[in-house]
Amino acid sequence: MKNIVVLTGAGISAESGLKTFRDSNGLWEGHDVMEVATPEGFQKNPELVLEFYNQRRRQLLTVVPNAAHKALADLETHFNVDIVTQNVDDLHERGGSSNVLHLHGELLKARSVNTENEIFDCRKDILLGETCANGYQLRPHIVWFGEAVPMLENAIKITEKADCLIIIGTSMQVYPAASLIDFVSTDTPIYFVDPKPAISGDERRNLTVISENAVIGVPTLVASLIDR
Incomplete structure (x- = not known):
């Protein structure tokens, strides 16, 4: 496993005190x-x-980055990590992540x-x-509702190369961002970190659901991936 792609939504930022x-x-x-x-x-x-x-x-x-943002930055010391976020804040960058694509602007x-x-x-x-x-x-x-999402094609290209997909703090209900999960190969492991996950392991092959808040679930997941 070399390339990890992370899709993030409002849930990861909310735990820094940033209102959704x-x-x-x-x-x-x-x-x-x-x-x-x-x-x-x-x-x-x-x-x-x-x-x-x-x-x-x-x-x-x-506000400042939380433990989940910092854990994703730590992941870069072991893997090629790309973050595709629906969030318009800069907490991933401030948390130390190098490759962040903002689907909905900044x-x-x-x-x-x-x-x-x-x-x-x-x-x-x-x-x-x-x-x-x-x-x-x-x-x-x-990017307002009704406007094109100019970074979508880049996000698709990134997602297609994923050896592992991590989804954090998003309902997977907002399109076109939610469609990115369909661009990973069928044998790609997917981890979904969210206290109220919108999809379950019964719905998708190779899906592991971690029903925790980002500040708890993400550091735990990152540690397990690094230790493998």
Whole structure:
């Protein structure tokens, strides 16, 4: 086993104290998802959307990586590790992981509304009227609902090479991210770390379910993989 691919979701970040965007009632921090996470919502009320992500960015800068993030970094000392995350935070990077692909964008980056390829580092609030050098409004570098997922093809290529797949803290209900599990070969071992796993070992061959929070389950799994 050389190549380990890790798919992560909000559950791993929540244990650092970072709130997950969407609550069980479908609201994102009290806002309808259509208001704050769609191009239409931004067009209708850009100031509201900018402030929503400004608050998330401020919160991100107050938290630190947890034991699960650090354990994944330790895994790199023994294997080729690629992390494909649905999270928009930088906790994997701060935890020490080298190869992180963000499917849904990054909260600490901004981009021009004119082009998705004009991306800037951003650790402060983005204000209405704040523009790039070409005069276009800046927006969060986040993939909103209804927008293409530009990193998906890269994520598929990474997943296809996996000798082992680890899934952490995700419901496996959000597409297209959830479809990545279908790109590993049928004999690839899969480990699913989540206190309330959405799939079971009965549903998929070579699947091992670890029904624990990430800070407990991930270090234990990493230690067992290293010791083999």
